[in-house]
Amino acid sequence: MNSSSPRTDRNLFDRISSISGRAISWMTLCMVVVTAIIVVMRYVFDAGSIWLQELVIWMHAAVFMVGAAYTLLHEEHVRVDIFYRKMSPRGQALVDLLGVTIFLLPLCGFLAFKSYDFAAASWSIHEVSREPGGLPYPAIPAMKSIVILMPVAVALQGISLMLRSLAALRNK
Numbered sequence: 655m656n657s658s659s660p661r662t663d664r665n666l667f668d669r670i671s672s673i674s675g676r677a678i679s680w681m682t683l684c685m686v687v688v689t690a691i692i693v694v695m696r697y698v699f700d701a702g703s704i705w706l707q708e709l710v711i712w713m714h715a716a717v718f719m720v721g722a723a724y725t726l727l728h729e730e731h732v733r734v735d736i737f738y739r740k741m742s743p744r745g746q747a748l749v750d751l752l753g754v755t756i757f758l759l760p761l762c763g764f765l766a767f768k769s770y771d772f773a774a775a776s777w778s779i780h781e782v783s784r785e786p787g788g789l790p791y792p793a794i795p796a797m798k799s800i801v802i803l804m805p806v807a808v809a810l811q812g813i814s815l816m817l818r819s820l821a822a823l824r825n826k
Contacts (some may be wrong), residue, residue: 667814668727674807676723678717694778704787712797714787719804723811747822754816762809769801 688710695701725731738749774794775781783789 658787660739664818665814667810671723671727671807671811675727678720681713681717682824685710685717688713695753696812704785705783706787708783708789709793712793716797716800719800720807723807724805726808726811726815743822747819751819751823754812754819758812759809759816761768762805762812765805766802766809769798769805773798 688706690707692703694712695703695706722731739744741749773795776798777792780791781794781798782791783794
């Protein structure tokens with residue numbers, strides 16, 4: 655991701671996305687270390703750890719979900735830009751504005767709404783891993799709560815993009 659992007663840290667939402675993205679990127683190092691520990695435990699000591707294996711899976715999910723807003727901030731998200739890259743800055747701003755308004759914000763609202771019950775149910779039943787020796791409470795509910803965090807963070811970054819797009823459209 656391009657940390658020298660001219661669009662970074664322009665407002666509070668950008669700063670939140672930038673800080674959370676850089677912070678969660680360290681989790682990839684943690685994933686490598688934990689995976690190495692799992693491999694050493696398995697092949698050197700002939701021992702396994704279900705909770706460590708589950709932890710790697712959840713860390714992987716967290717990196718993608720928490721990093722989504724950072725990715726949008728740096729415009730590294732997947733985009734079919736056959737026409738977009740050839741457009742003027744004003745045209746790009748219009749496409750960004752429409753994309754955020756029509757697609758991104760409604761989708762984020764839907765995901766946040768639907769994921770609330772998913773996470774709330776996990777907290778209410780004190781959910782633990784289904785696997786013997788898996789992650790204990792409150793690990794599973796806490797990680798499921800990240801599913802709510804992701805659309806909220808992406809929506810905030812989308813609002814930032816929308817505000818920049820509106821400003822670009824006003825500047826003729």
